[in-house]
Amino acid sequence: MSRKLGQIIAVRENTWMIRIAMGCDPQTKQRSYYNRTVHGSLRQAQKFLGKKVNELGAYIERDGAKIRLDQYLDQWLKTVKSRICSKTFESYESLLAKYIRPSLGKKPIVAIRPLDVQAVYQYMSDRGLSPRTVQGAHWVLNAAFRQAWQWEMILEVPTKGAKLPRIRRREMRVFSVEETKTFLKVALPTM
Numbered sequence: 001m002s003r004k005l006g007q008i009i010a011v012r013e014n015t016w017m018i019r020i021a022m023g024c025d026p027q028t029k030q031r032s033y034y035n036r037t038v039h040g041s042l043r044q045a046q047k048f049l050g051k052k053v054n055e056l057g058a059y060i061e062r063d064g065a066k067i068r069l070d071q072y073l074d075q076w077l078k079t080v081k082s083r084i085c086s087k088t089f090e091s092y093e094s095l096l097a098k099y100i101r102p103s104l105g106k107k108p109i110v111a112i113r114p115l116d117v118q119a120v121y122q123y124m125s126d127r128g129l130s131p132r133t134v135q136g137a138h139w140v141l142n143a144a145f146r147q148a149w150q151w152e153m154i155l156e157v158p159t160k161g162a163k164l165p166r167i168r169r170r171e172m173r174v175f176s177v178e179e180t181k182t183f184l185k186v187a188l189p190t191m
Contacts, residue, residue, distance in 0.1 A: 006049045011037065016045035020053060053155055067153070069112060070105035076144045095137045099124055109148055114158045117141065121162060131165035138164055 006020040020034040034052070038045045073096055081089055103120050104112055124134045142159040149157050175183060 006053055008042070008045050008049055014041065015039050016042070018045065018049050018052065020049070050155070067109060068105065069107055069109050070101055072109050072148060072153070073101065073105075073144060076147055079147070080143075091136070092140050095133075095140050099129075099133075099137045100141055109145075109154055112158045114161060117158050118162055121164060125165050131167045135164050135167070138162060 006018060009017040009019065011017050016038045018034075018036045018038055022032045022034055036048075036052070038048050077089070077092065077096075080092070084092075100120065103123070104116060107116070121134050121138065124137065125131070138159060142157065145154065145157045145159050148154045
């Protein structure tokens, strides 16, 4: 697991110091930090920390800043392989290889935003892929990002809130009288 992405340190009542590790200078080997004093409740300090961490994005030292989505997906697939059946695993690999990796694979996982994910889904829909295929890609990508979030590699799940195409349900069609007679004529001798 990676380190926490920031600290909230109580200075005095309703005063907090926000500290975020920004990394280590390669030449001097000294750590740098973003420090800010915030006045208000602990909840306000937590909101400020979350907002600031999102603003600073890839500048923050964390695992997700160093790994591309392709690399992460390989690692994630290894962990889920033992928990799912082989056919499901092949389906995951196929969806990721065809639709997700070509467009988002080279980006660091911390740099992927909800708008990037939505653009992939829109591109898939524009290509004429079925809503079921788009939803399948979303389910796999969402599961991968939720795991990255649990491993503290990212701050938020970029698939959250994505708008997916609706699956249109077809009206159930029943046989006409003539079709029923034809069906029974064919089916009865086989019984």
